[in-house]
Amino acid sequence: MPSRRRWGNSTILPALGLFLTSLFLGAAPAISTPASAGPTGVVPPGSRVEGDVTSLGRDLDVSGTVAGTVVATWGSVRVGGHVTGSVVAVGGDVTIFGEGRVDGDVLALGGEVRFVGAASASRSVGGTVRSLGALESAFLAELRTSPVAGAAVSLLLLSFRIFLLLLWLAAALLLLRLQPRTVAGAADTAPGRVVTLGAIGTSTVLSGLLLSAGLLLVIPARIGLVLASVVAAALYGAKIWGLSVLSLATGRRLLRSARRGSPLFGDPAAMTAGLLALGLPSLFPVFGPLFWALVSLVAIGVAVRVLALREEPQTAASARAAA
């Protein structure tokens, strides 16, 4: 029953990854040092914590004083009190409200920095304020400081999403132009069940997350950060490569009736059609980002599968040469 075994493998691995990730997140209250247990770590008003405060997988609410740095991983931070060091949220937002004060820097990686009520960047933060999120967040941040800040944001954001789709198309076509045989060969071998490819992609992303977190926890931070960046870059590269191959394979199916002489014949046209078929639905609100996330997982799955099968085309080529 090979098909049953394939189904089993494809679902067990990401499920195991989710289990491992949730296990570490579940262990968060035991390894973090906030002032109270529960879903949110709280530094109550009037209290003072000497030293750094960290949390893993849960939010932090600082209403008292922290004489150190506050770091939340996979959680958000709310500051209404005083932090003498910096505040960093990885995979969450930082909100400073009222009389909240941070003497150092404020950084939100994969989230936003918000100021509520009387709080503001100049009044509430001694250092610099940075947020590193998706490109769309950067666009929205730039939009807020532009002369068109009051215009319909949804349309302006749609415009930026279309531009990003153009960049994806350019990257995929550039790969095809530079490595036509490799991309075309991968598109021949890569197709498989979408569920399987998505599961491989999910497994890869989860193992990348665990690896990055482990590197940051084990190796001195500067080296760990460089290595974690390498892991992130590898995942991003896999997405670009996999999306090119996936677009070509999808486009070939869509345009299989195109004959030589037609403008729709050939791999560049097929890749364009495939990428538009995968990318245009991502422009829709709510459903779009979810769809694009799934496409990204499948693309990473395609890249990993091609990497695992990379000896296959060589074997076929050598067999042809021998014949």
Added chain:
Amino acid sequence: MESEEHMIETGAAAAEIELERKLELLLDEMVASSPAAPPDFAARAATRRPFAAWEVRLASAWKVPALAGAGLLSASAAVFVAPLGQLAPQAALTVWGNLVTAALSSSASAAFSAAPALAAAGEVLRGSVTPALGLLVLGSGAIFGAATFASLRRRTARAPH
């Protein structure tokens, strides 16, 4: 056709083109020696052949991508300009260009400038957990990644050829 051929680069592509010419000659010889084959057999066979990798070097293969790229660029600019009725189109396009450039470049520069703060946060995190837990997370990631890859390789080995 002449200009397209000038687009073709030398090297591997030239060798493949030579191979195609030889194939056409072979087909012509077959037609000549076989009365059963129709006279346009060679031309028909040539039109049925699949897209070859070297053909990405032909300008004619890029008409649809160029059209799609131009369409996406125009659509992006048009969707941006449309709600800005109070601005002249040229001014709106300038704002669009500046915003897109700023969004792309600010992300890259912010990533570099945030590195010291991230490194400091990493040190804080490292100090707050036991080395055993860090090794456990790292080991789990490595083993899990290797298991994913190994399962794919095993499946390849099992697959019938």
